[in-house]
Amino acid sequence: MAAGLPLSPGHAIAAALAALIGGTLAAVAWVAGGLSALSEWDMRALWFTLWQAALSATLSAVLAVPVARALARRQFPGRGLLVTLLGAPFILPVIVAIMGLIAVFGRNGALNEGLRALGLPEISIYGWQGVILAHVFFNLPLSVRLILQGWQAIPAERFRLAASLGFAPRDIARHLERPMLRAALPGVWLAVFLVCLTSFTVALALGGGPRATTVELAIYQAFRFDFDLGRAATLGLVQIGLCVGALMAARWIAIPASFGAGMDARGGPVAPGGWRRAADAAVIAAAAVFLLWPLAAVTALGLPRLTSLPAEVWDAAVRSVLMAVTSAGLALGACLALALAIARGRGRWIETAGMLPLIASPLVLGTGLFILLRGLVTPQQMALPVTVAINAAMALPFGLRALIPAARSLQADYGQLAASLDLRGWARLRYLTLPRLARPLGFAGGLAGALAMGDLGVITLFASDQPTLPLKLYQLMNSYRMEDAAAAAVLLMVLSFALFWLFDKGGRLDA
Amino acid sequence: MTLEFRDILVRQGQFTLTADLTLPRGGRFAVIGPSGSGKSTLLSLIGGYLSPDRGRLIWDGQDLADQAPGQRPVSTLFQNHNLFPHLSVKRNVGLGLRPDLRLDRHQQQRVAEALQQVGLAGMEERRPAALSGGQQSRVALARVLLRARPLLLLDEPFSALGPALKSEMLSLLSRIADDTGATVLMVTHDPADARAFAPQTVLIENGQARPPRPTGPLLDDPPPGLRAYLG
Numbered sequence: 001m002a003a004g005l006p007l008s009p010g011h012a013i014a015a016a017l018a019a020l021i022g023g024t025l026a027a028v029a030w031v032a033g034g035l036s037a038l039s040e041w042d043m044r045a046l047w048f049t050l051w052q053a054a055l056s057a058t059l060s061a062v063l064a065v066p067v068a069r070a071l072a073r074r075q076f077p078g079r080g081l082l083v084t085l086l087g088a089p090f091i092l093p094v095i096v097a098i099m100g101l102i103a104v105f106g107r108n109g110a111l112n113e114g115l116r117a118l119g120l121p122e123i124s125i126y127g128w129q130g131v132i133l134a135h136v137f138f139n140l141p142l143s144v145r146l147i148l149q150g151w152q153a154i155p156a157e158r159f160r161l162a163a164s165l166g167f168a169p170r171d172i173a174r175h176l177e178r179p180m181l182r183a184a185l186p187g188v189w190l191a192v193f194l195v196c197l198t199s200f201t202v203a204l205a206l207g208g209g210p211r212a213t214t215v216e217l218a219i220y221q222a223f224r225f226d227f228d229l230g231r232a233a234t235l236g237l238v239q240i241g242l243c244v245g246a247l248m249a250a251r252w253i254a255i256p257a258s259f260g261a262g263m264d265a266r267g268g269p270v271a272p273g274g275w276r277r278a279a280d281a282a283v284i285a286a287a288a289v290f291l292l293w294p295l296a297a298v299t300a301l302g303l304p305r306l307t308s309l310p311a312e313v314w315d316a317a318v319r320s321v322l323m324a325v326t327s328a329g330l331a332l333g334a335c336l337a338l339a340l341a342i343a344r345g346r347g348r349w350i351e352t353a354g355m356l357p358l359i360a361s362p363l364v365l366g367t368g369l370f371i372l373l374r375g376l377v378t379p380q381q382m383a384l385p386v387t388v389a390i391n392a393a394m395a396l397p398f399g400l401r402a403l404i405p406a407a408r409s410l411q412a413d414y415g416q417l418a419a420s421l422d423l424r425g426w427a428r429l430r431y432l433t434l435p436r437l438a439r440p441l442g443f444a445g446g447l448a449g450a451l452a453m454g455d456l457g458v459i460t461l462f463a464s465d466q467p468t469l470p471l472k473l474y475q476l477m478n479s480y481r482m483e484d485a486a487a488a489a490v491l492l493m494v495l496s497f498a499l500f501w502l503f504d505k506g507g508r509l510d511a
Numbered sequence: 512m513t514l515e516f517r518d519i520l521v522r523q524g525q526f527t528l529t530a531d532l533t534l535p536r537g538g539r540f541a542v543i544g545p546s547g548s549g550k551s552t553l554l555s556l557i558g559g560y561l562s563p564d565r566g567r568l569i570w571d572g573q574d575l576a577d578q579a580p581g582q583r584p585v586s587t588l589f590q591n592h593n594l595f596p597h598l599s600v601k602r603n604v605g606l607g608l609r610p611d612l613r614l615d616r617h618q619q620q621r622v623a624e625a626l627q628q629v630g631l632a633g634m635e636e637r638r639p640a641a642l643s644g645g646q647q648s649r650v651a652l653a654r655v656l657l658r659a660r661p662l663l664l665l666d667e668p669f670s671a672l673g674p675a676l677k678s679e680m681l682s683l684l685s686r687i688a689d690d691t692g693a694t695v696l697m698v699t700h701d702p703a704d705a706r707a708f709a710p711q712t713v714l715i716e717n718g719q720a721r722p723p724r725p726t727g728p729l730l731d732d733p734p735p736g737l738r739a740y741l742g
Contacts, residue, residue, distance in 0.1 A: 421581055432595065
């Protein structure tokens with residue numbers, strides 16, 4: 001393009017982002033002791049982080065295959081709704097899901113009530129098994145959606161050909177389905193592994209102790225309880241190493257996009273009858289129950305108490321909504337500037353900068369920012385702004401994934417026309433960019449808002465006198481006010497979904 | 512006023528295009544050549560979407576190099592995407608007068624008149640998707656009419672239309688070009704269009720844009736490369 005400034009807002013944002021992430025990582029590295037500073041406890045955290053992520057990923061991927069296959073080949077009322085619901089855990093606050101799992105699998109939950117009635121030994125949700133259960137709860141739906149996309153990507157003609165050749169289900173599996181799974185499963189596994197690698201909230205609420213502490217949780221403990229900044233920073237370096245290593249692996253294994261694809265089921269595999277029909281029904285029912293029961297249980301427990309929640313919970317809710325909206329606004333502005341610069345082909349480093357948050361976990365960034373700012377402001381003062389900024393940064397990779405393809409096709413389809421009409425600056429933004437990108441912008445804003453609303457991560461490092469709603473909920477749980485906690489969980493869930501819905505709807509107003 | 516290509520060279524990977532020719536004002540030129548010969552490249556050069564690696568492009572004695580596409584004395588009708596689908600017909604045309612769409616009463620009047628001239632009175636509030644292919648072309652032509660730039664580039668904008676509709680658009684275009692006194696360059700695959708619309712033709716072959724020649728004789732006795740292409 002002949003015209004255009006050498007520096008765009010995209011460049012400025014990318015540089016600021018690189019400075020933020022690079023600066024905090026440098027601060028962490030500066031303060032970190034050598035690896036010898038790590039105790040045996042820390043090495044256990046590293047080991048636990050790796051094997052729980054591997055086991056969570058394996059369980060999620062393996063269990064997802066029969067569910068995805070059943071959904072791919074069966075049509076039933078509510079199928080579309082169920083597939084949509086499978087996307088919900090992505091924006092469901094982690095702490096709410098944990099409340100739900102405790103309501104079902106906890107000591108006073110329905111499951112243990114049943115076991116007691118049968119005279120069987122109880123199971124505990126606390127410990128490594130609880131961490132893995134929660135990870136599977138979150139990632140099974142994600143895996144099902146990804147694998148379902150794989151099934152739907154098999155052209156209908158292949159299934160027609162298979163039917164015309166008289167293939168039995170076994171032959172279809174061998175010639176069509178297994179090759180697809182071989183291609184899709186490594187990416188699914190790695191996507192879940194990456195998510196579980198930086199798991200904090202789940203380990204905080206259900207894990208802990210020598211056998212169920214993740215590196216991310218160990219950072220929090222070193223920072224908060226031991227106030228050993230050097231060790232927290234060293235653990236931060238370990239966490240960065242884990243993320244970088246996993247991302248390197250991701251360069252060889254394509255991670256499929258996890259949302260937004262069409263989910264219509266035209267021309268899927270032939271639905272076999274007989275016992276397979278009953279088995280598919282059972283699998284779908286079991287998955288739906290596993291997904292919905294905890295949420296129903298927490299709703300049943302919390303809904304009646306919603307109106308009698310103490311004022312401090314409502315204060316926390318207002319605070320959280322304001323923070324989430326601010327965070328989403330920041331993330332949207334940054335995403336838009338970055339995506340437009342990337343679509344104009346302004347240098348690969350901008351795209352790299354946008355993906356930088358993937359290598360730094362929230363607690364590592366929080367530790368780094370604390371180190372950088374500690375002389376200037378008190379931890380109390382930095383708690384809320386730092387949380388808002390880190391949540392905005394963490395939402396960038398997701399937002400960019402939604403925006404970059406749309407920005408590219410905008411540039412390819414209308415770039416020349418806009419240039420020929422001298423459509424620039426504010427007029428271009430108003431009459432071309434915003435209307436054309438409204439949908440992905442709304443979607444990205446919804447994701448960013450919901451993720452920020454439900455986040456219980458970096459805020460735990462700092463504050464307790466100005467809690468966000470997730471932190472307030474965690475405090476209620478810790479003081480065993482379970483009914484108030486359940487009511488707060490219902491409020492948090494409603495607010496998170498509402499934020500997502502409002503942004504997403506806003507992007508579709510014109511349609 | 513003339514459009515001069517002075518010793519121009521464009522390089523895109525393996526592909527090169529050279530041009531050293533002058534187009535007098537007010538003429539109508541067909542641009543003909545095999546697929547991939549560089550017809551669109553020539554238009555992109557004039558439109559400002561490509562910078563030449565060598566040489567100068569001069570309009571009315573001024574080098575165009577420093578002018579952004581929207582500031583050049585050029586209107587372009589692209590092969591696709593000539594309208595913004597999310598904007599009404601009125602706004603799509605109004606963008607030709609002011610990109611920020613702050614039109615005063617007089618300018619709004621001019622938009623309405625332009626739409627009337629292309630036979631779209633009463634369709635101001637429609638979106639492009641609610642129009643036929645021919646009507647969409649008319650909206651783009653109304654904008655060309657309003658912009659009244661002295662150079663008009665056509666990159667096969669009517670190729671998706673049927674023969675009758677296409678010749679209707681070409682005659683409407685002729686009228687507009689006459690009204691505005693524009694110099695027209697039209698990329699085409701169809702010798703009949705070239706004969707009907709353009710007295711002169713710029714032939715592009717072997718990476719070179721040749722100076723314009725009378726269309727009839729050129730097509731009656733084409734050089735070997737063009738003969739193979741025309742079949």
